[in-house]
């Protein structure tokens with residue numbers, strides 16, 4: 001939908017900000033531009049709304065060369081969000097959000113009604129409408145910035161490091177909110193960040209730039225982690241990409257084995273006979289109660305008499321990722337992850353080594369193992 005064909009931007013001082021970029025950005029998806037400082041991300045973004053004009057090549061929107069579209073008209077269909085929100089300090093929050101609708105000639109009443117709707121959409125309480133920007137926290141201001149960019153319901157949204165100026169906790173909240181919003185709105189979003197974690201969390205596709213304005217790789221997050229194009233990209237995505245890849249594998253694809261799982265009503269003898277250091281004790285509904293260390297089992301009686309070590313946490317076969325499963329294994333006293341169904345009943349167990357087999361399986365298949373899992377759930381938060 002947005003297309004760059006052999007686009008370059010050279011400045012008169014000799015800087016090449018963007019070098020021969022060809023890229024197609026999917027409609028209705030989030031494309032993240034990521035890379036080190038000065039690699040041309042912002043320049044690329046601004047060439048989409050003609051704040052910067054290319055020196056060579058063509059940028060087109062839905063098949064039309066954007067040079068043929070009058071800049072103000074082009075920008076009406078393109079929301080723009082920047083770091084620090086860039087709100088008007090002397091206008092109320094409601095009037096800030098109503099800015100674009102008013103510019104478009106909407107009546108004040110209609111523009112304000114729309115602004116009130118948007119305030120709610122980005123998760124801010126209605127009473128904030130009358131405040132001024134300096135009476136809001138950085139994270140709240142950033143939400144207002146997003147609401148303002150959505151004012152005229154533009155199909156395209158450009159976002160330049162929108163969450164960089166807030167602390168990590170607020171940032172994670174804004175990211176989760178942004179994923180929720182996009183599920184509702186399906187905008188075509190181009191998002192600039194220098195943070196690869198943010199890129200992997202938010203992007204449907206990621207363009208990694210290297211210094212000199214060159215595109216190093218354009219791929220899905222899964223492919224970027226599984227198969228970085230070169231050493232620069234591998235270094236940029238980080239040493240722990242193997243673990244991060246598990247976020248894209250569904251827990252349902254994890255190979256589990258049955259045992260050692262026994263009900264609390266079981267005598268201790270079968271637990272000893274299992275030839276395992278730990279036995280998972282479950283209730284009548286196969287819900288896990290805790291781990292019994294076989295070396296510490298009583299001489300006789302049932303497993304209900306055995307001291308139990310806490311479970312750590314289980315992972316769900318529905319909705320969790322293999323990364324949640326790995327976490328469950330690493331935090332378990334037995335080093336075994338416990339997979340449960342929607343009722344919380346145990347389906348099976350696996351150790352970290354067995355879990356790692358799922359990425360090997362994905363490599364053999366030559367493709368990622370599925371859609372990103374649990375973007376809003378526990379797995380998504382771990383990336």
Ligand SMILES: Nc1ncnc2c1ncn2[C@@H]1O[C@H](COP(=O)(O)OP(=O)(O)OP(=O)(O)O)[C@@H](O)[C@H]1O
Nearest residue numbers: 011013015017036037038039040041042043044194
């Ligand atoms: N008006 C200008 N004149 C000369 N050089 C410029 C101009 N604007 C940007 N540049 C240079 O172009 C290169 C790319 O800049 P750009 O802002 O696109 O990088 P970026 O990847 O967004 O960086 P950052 O992450 O630091 O914001 C940089 O080397 C920058 O110094």
